[in-house]
Amino acid sequence: MPSFFKRKNVTKTRYNQKSGNKEQSPEKKPGSIGFSLSVNLDIIKQRTGNSTDIITRHVKIGPNYGLKTVVVYVAGIVNEQFIHDFLIESLMKDHFLQEDLNLENAAEIIVDDLVALSSVMQISEWNQLLLSLMSGDTIILIDGLDKALSVSTEGGEKRAIEEPGAQVSVRGSRAGFVESLGTNTALVRRIIKSPDLWLESMKIGKVTKTDVAIMYINGIAKQEIVEEVRSRLNKLEVDSILESGYIEQLIEDQTFTPFPTLYNTERPDIVAGNLLEGRIAIFIDGTPFVLLAPAVFVQFFQSTDDYYARFDMATALRLLRILIFIISLIAPAAYVAVTTFHQEMIPTQLVITVAAQREAVPFPAFVEALIMEVTFEILREAGIRLPRAVGSAVSIVGALVIGQAAVQAGIVSPAMVIIVSITAIASFATPSFSMAISARLIRFFIMISAATFGFYGIILAFIMLLAHLCSLRSFSVPYMTPLAPFILANVGDTIVRFPWLDLGTRPKLISQKDNIGQGETMKSQPPENSGMVTANTGKGDGNES
Amino acid sequence: MGMNRKWAFLFLMLACISLVSGCWSKKELTDVALVSALGIDIDEKGRYVGTFQIINPGNVAGGMQGGGAGQGPSVSVYSTTGNNIVEVSRRASTKISRRLYYAHTNLVVVSDELAEKEGLAAIMDAFDRHPEFRTTARVVIARESSAADIVKTLTAVDKIPANKVIKTMELTEKRWGEHVKTNIQEVTKDLVSPGKEPILTGFRMIGNAKKGEKMENVQESALDAILQADAIAVFKDDKLVDWLTGETARGTLWVLDKIKSTGISIDWQDKQEAIAYQVVRQKTKVTATMKNGQPQISINVQAEGDIDEANVPVNLADPRVLLRIEKALGKEIEKEIHKSIQHASQHKTDIFGFGEAMHRSEPESWKRMEKNWNDEHFPKLKVKVNVDAYIRRTGLRSKPMHFGGHLRVGPPVGQRVKAVGFSTPRG
Amino acid sequence: MEKARISAYQLFVLMYLFQLGSAILIPLAIEAKQDAWLAILVGMIVGVVPFFIYYSLYQYYPDILPTQYTERIVGKMFGRAISLLYILYLSYLSARVLRDFGEMLLSFAYPETPLFIANALLMFVVMYTVRKGIEVLARTGELLFTLMILLAFSGLLLVVFSGLIDLNNLKPMLEEGLKPVIKVALTQTVFFPFGEVVAFAMIFPYLNHPKKVKVAGLLALGLGGTGLALAMAINISVLGVDLVSRSQFPLLSTIQSIQIASFLERLDVYFMIGSIIGIFLKISVYFYAAVTGTANLFNVKQPSQLAYPIGIIILFLSVTIASNFSEHLEEGLKLVPLILHLPFQIILPLFLLIIAFIKRGKGQKEKRVQRESAPRRGEA
Structure with missing residues (x-):
């Protein structure tokens, strides 16, 4: 429940800002709400095309039930319990509070005394009214008043907080983001209890009016980057934002790249950790995936477990992941290169084994590799799409087709099957899905290079890839930092992880300057003479003599 | 626009390269004949006779594809003649359906006759110069047998005869010390140096050469023909002058x-x-x-x-x-x-x-x-x-x-x- | 001049890889026989002199490219002519390096591939990188540097553990006395590779901390020279002087000799990766210097636009400068140092420096200027 109220606070801030603006603007523009209740209701009906999920409830309030009032809301996206208990009921029953109520002070009294919900505000324009209505607010219209009251009653069915599906970790919080923006921001706020955790909201999408919020820690995040994110988001003019992927692709620095330049995550602890490094989180309503900017390359190989586990294990695992990534990129290409160009580079015994297997295969090595890789991609794609019930059938068929039948039929060689399997497993082991899929694409590019020029092709493709990576920027932060440009102070948390005590500095290009993450004095000081025995007596181990 | 043009250019360039190339220098494993050993003799007319020991991968490796592993001979041997090593090698294409591939040639056998008459220098240049040849390939002299005999004889345990020769030589150097493993690089180094002359291990085929070529040879417990390390060949300049044995x-x-x-x-x-x-x-x-x-x-x-x-x-x-x-x-x-x-x-x-x-x-x-x-x-x-x-x-x-x-x-x-x-x- | 900044460390990395580049592949200074490594070290020490010439020029004009300051030093016409000559020189050298590389690749791994195709592929990657500017080049260099260090270190371990090193091959030291060593150092190694850092005069102005240029440059010279000397010493101690001097690519032969536990062998790919990285960086630096110089000289707004045309010219140049590898090497070792390196690496920069010095001094000390510069100014 706390989350719910926090979310309310959030929306309140937002709406108050907007209403503040509105009050200054001159009254009675064409888009303004009229005095007549029935006309107003007609306008609502007309604008919404008589949509049947718009509920209108007529009540009469005031000392003599003289004021005709209508409560309007959209079924399903509001918390109907709240509307009944705290809105309609108090409008209808709290007569002692309505004694002085008249047309002039109706709005004030309703806001101040009647509605027991946290955020209520006045609206006088149609567009705003409809936006509120569609966002899950409840509108109160009073006959004879050219204003409407909007009561924040967002609600409806929500998915409960569950363990994230795409980013699983062994240790650490089990909470994952859900589809509701408010819940998501609250999850982060619960971790970082600081007033400096700032949140800004906006609505993006001309049709969908999706709630988008950016969150950062004031004082840590770089002001220029915040401004850049804000301005890029404000510039967006699209019909719809259905998922964070839209925003990601719309605001990234470079479109023509297979690499993700924004990080997306389902985990609040990752968001919190990145906010503390100075990054900016972009929350989008309707998706559990939160974007983090600026993103750097090494970030995609880090998992939360690295920070929770001891540094030696974490370092080993990170190095392993880099190895895995390289394998997933070049394993099939290396196979092609070795079997068609550089047979001299493998030991004789191995070349004989591979040659024996290739003997019966009717395709060139490259075609063989291509067939297997494409087959695997098909299987993987099918595995995602298939209903869970038949999913296992695919894996059985896949295993049989690839592993058994193809080899026995002499269409592919067992070595190729091994290569494809390693590649497949490797591509699943990359912690970030968006990085793993870019590897899938690049793999084919490198395979073609290998098929035409062997290792020369692979190495050139690799250098080109490196140059491309180095040319990327994410919100003007070079993608390969802190490796290139090399920043010594930040190398501790890249493809290695130093002990926490040595990770004193925040990422230089991402966070504000002169910010030291940690103090120097926190290192624990074990008692001096606790070498061989634990000597609490103060006499050392010679206390018998 | 600029972006698209650039990428179109890149794509075109790649496509051109991969299509046009037709893949020079490309050799599928199924198109190469892995030469495991090369024997060089000299015939009466003074021409070189090259004997190529070519691996039959299917008969060496186990596994599903091999199927008949161990049923056929692990190697096939072909001989051709020519006036120099390259000619010998190229002429072999009249007999062998695949391109001879020397990167896995770990053994070069030179007959004692050739080593005495012609010397090593003439043939070593080809091995030293050829990019495919590994300079770590071992060189041995066939003693009182022809190089072809050494290359042709089938061996048990180590299925590839070249391997057997190399491993025998390495083992006996390590354990007994009356033979020495020498590779092409060392030979050429010694040939050039005025202050050191090369020595090479001699190998001898003991038994019946005709039987040694047959599969039956490896199907018996006591082989009809075996290859044995035998003495060290002493060279002067590049010619064989003597054999050292025993102590x-x-x-x-x-x-x-x-x-x-x-x-x-x-x-x-x-x-x-x-x-x-x-x-x-x-x-x-x-x-x-x-x-x-x-x-x-x-x-x-x-x-x-x-x-x-x-x-x-x-x-x-x-x-x-x-x-x-x-x-x-x-x-x-x-x-x-x-x-x-x-x-x-x-x-x-x-x-x-x-x-x-x-x-x-x-x-x-x-x-x-x-x-x-x-x-x-x-x-x-x-x-x-x-x-x-x-x-x-x-x-x-x-x-x-x-x-x-x-x-x-x-x-x-x-x-x-x-x-x-x-x-x-x-x- | 593009708007970019690189750090001193990046400069160091670029210079270091630049020097290793093609020099580590060939039998450098082998005329000094087993003292080749010594000749390299001597060349390195002498190589500090040309570096200081470029550095001093840079200090006079820390914000502008050489193509601009030549104009300021010797006037518009001569300045432009000198700049143009330098651009041609740099382009020619990048074509040479490209040719070196193509020949190497074809000799040892791709005999049937046309030289043009092999060169074109590398040049394409170089153009792709250079188009993106010096920052990207420098960052790529940083990553490749790490890779190179890993390669070199593991390669060294492999050579040591395979027991190939026979230090006896390095003896006798100074068999013919110091003379041949000094001769080789002064006629060869000081120009190639150490004097070739003249290309970096085009890159110095991009430094974010101009004061660190000296440290980075000297460090790169020192470590680069030491690395080269070490590589050559290892080559000789593994292969022997004779084999090294007969080898086109002694490092390749050394790596091919490695045999550990009968599995760690056939490590040609090591050589391939190392050589491609070094060559790539070297061509890129030359090429970048040529491109940025041209853009500066002819006031082209976007230097990246020039990358493709100049790159293609270099590509064609690389296949046409010599009809075979021997001719190419002969030119490279006999003619180029004398006809090109000496004037472009030493004489012209020194000449510019002296005039710049005099021009600077003129404002402060009139007398000295008149005494020293009268004949030279007439020349200019």
Whole structure:
């Protein structure tokens, strides 16, 4: 429940800002709400095309039930319990509070005394009214008043907080983001209890009016980057934002790249950790995936477990992941290169084994590799799409087709099957899905290079890839930092992880300057003479003599 | 726009390259014949006869595709003639359906006839120059057999005959020390150097060559034809001049510091070769000096090892006895070394690299002697040999069983088994 | 001049890889026989002199490219002519390096591939990188540097553990005295590779901390020279002088000799990766210098636009400068140092420096200027 109220606070801030603006603007523009209740209701009906999920409830309030009032809301996206208990009921029953109520002070009294919900505000324009209505607010219209009251009653069915599906970790919080923006921001706020955790909201999408919020820690995040994110988001003019992927692709620095330049995550602890490094989180309503900017390359190989586990294990695992990534990129290409160009580079015994297997295969090595890789991609794609019930059938068929039948039929060689399997497993082991899929694409590019020029092709493709990576920027932060440009102070948390005590500095290009993450004095000081025995007596181990 | 154009350009370029290339330098594994060994003979007309041992991968490797692993011969052998090595190799395409691929040729066999008449230099250039050939390929001389026989003979255990030859040679160098593994690089180095002459291991086919080519050869427990390391070939300039065998061969390896472990037997109390000593490690230092205008070489050998066998009553628990044995061992090794030096002097060929040692320590004098080192200076060379042999352990027993016990029956001299070279279980 | 900044460390990395580039592949200074490594070290020490010439020029004009300051030093016409000559020189050298590389690749791994295709592929990657500017080049260099260090270090370990090193091959030291060593150092190694850092005069102005240029440059010279000397010493101690001097690519032969545990062998790919990285960086630096110089000289707004045309010219140049590898090497070792390196690496920069010095001094000390510069100014 706390989350719910926090979310309310959030929306309140937002709406108050907007209403503040509105009050200054001159009254009675064409888009303004009229005095007549029935006309107003007609306008609502007309604008919404008589949509049947718009509920209108007529009540009469005031000392003599003289004021005709209508409560309007959209079924399903509001918390109907709240509307009944705290809105309609108090409008209808709290007569002692309505004694002085008249047309002039109706709005004030309703806001101040009647509605027991946290955020209520006045609206006088149609567009705003409809936006509120569609966002899950409840509108109160009073006959004879050219204003409407909007009561924040967002609600409806929500998915409960569950363990994230795409980013699983062994240790650490089990909470994952859900589809509701408010819940998501609250999850982060619960971790970082600081007033400096700032949140800004906006609505993006001309049709969908999706709630988008950016969150950062004031004082840590770089002001220029915040401004850049804000301005890029404000510039967006699209019909719809259905998922964070839209925003990601719309605001990234470079479109023509297979690499993700924004990080997306389902985990609040990752968001919190990145906010503390100075990054900016972009929350989008309707998706559990939160974007983090600026993103750097090494970030995609880090998992939360690295920070929770001891540094030696974490370092080993990170190095392993880099190895895995390289394998997933070049394993099939290396196979092609070795079997068609550089047979001299493998030991004789191995070349004989591979040659024996290739003997019966009717395709060139490259075609063989291509067939297997494409087959695997098909299987993987099918595995995602298939209903869970038949999913296992695919894996059985896949295993049989690839592993058994193809080899026995002499269409592919067992070595190729091994290569494809390693590649497949490797591509699943990359912690970030968006990085793993870019590897899938690049793999084919490198395979073609290998098929035409062997290792020369692979190495050139690799250098080109490196140059491309180095040319990327994410919100003007070079993608390969802190490796290139090399920043010594930040190398501790890249493809290695130093002990926490040595990770004193925040990422230089991402966070504000002169910010030291940690103090120097926190290192624990074990008692001096606790070498061989634990000597609490103060006499050392010679206390018998 | 600019973006799209750039990427279109990139894509086009890639597409062109991959399509146009048609893949030069590309060779599918199914289109290459992996040559495991190459034998070179010389025919009556003085032309080279190349014998290619080509691996049949399917018959070597197990697994599903192999299917008939072990059913056919593991290698196929083809021969062609030509006036030079490249011609031999290219002409082979008339007989072999696949491109000969030499990157896995680990063995080159040269017939003794060729080595005597033509010399190695002519053929080594092709191997040294060719980018495909590994300079780490071993070279052996076929002794009293043709190179073709060595290449053709099928072997058991190690399915690929080339492997068997190489592994035999490596093993015997390591364990016994009368043969030496030499690769193309070392040969060419020695051929060029004025201060050192090459030596190569000889291999001999023992048995019936015709039977050795057949599958039946490997289907018997006692093979009809086997390949055996046999003597060390001594070269002068690039021509084969002599063979070293037995202790003379080992003496050479001592000087070259190539002994890793070996067995040495000494006489004890009138009993011949009664104590067997196993060398575990050794270090030889060759230093060259000029004394009174004469080149002088001193060889310092330090050997360490264990007593492996004692067939006489000798108290090995007594350090003084060990000291005496050590002395005797030193003498024995010294004798071997002197023997080999004498042998080389007779043929006027410096296989020990004394010349190089001279070059290093006395560059000025070397310049004078360089030209006729082998013929003039080397045979007259004064060589001082000093050997220190150390016994570190005596195996699991101290005294032999004849010692002091009632059992005084050493095996009769005639039936004694020479058991040198056994490894101790401690390894 | 593009708007970019690189750090001193990046400069160091670029210079270091630049020097290793093609020099580590060939039998450098082998005329000094087993003292080749010594000749390299001597060349390195002498190589500090040309570096200081470029550095001093840079200090006079820290914000502008050489193509601009030549104009300021010797006037518009001569300045432009000198700049143009330098651009041609740089382009020619990048074509040479490209040719070196193509020949190497074809000799040892791709005999059937046309030289043009092999060169074109590398040049394409170079153009792709250079188009993106000096920052990207420098960052790529940083990553490749790490890779190179890993390669070199593991390669060194492999050579040591395979027991191939025979230090006797390095003896006798100074067999013919110091003379041949000094001769080789002064006629060869000082120009190639150490003097070739003249290309970096085009890159110095991009430094974010101009004061660190000296340290980075000297460090790169020192470590680069040491690395080259070490590589050459290892080559000789593994292969022997004779084999090294007969080898086109001694490092390749050394790596091919490695055999450990009968599995760690056939490590040609090591050589391939190392050589491609070094060559790539070297061509890129030359090429970048040529491109940025041209853009500066002809006031082209976007230097990246020039990358493709100049790159293609270099590509064609690389296949046409010599009809075979021997001719190419002969030119490279005999003619180029004398006809090109000496004037472009030493004489012209020194000449510019002296004039710049005099011009600077003129404002402060009139007398000295007149005494020293009268004949030279007439020349200009």
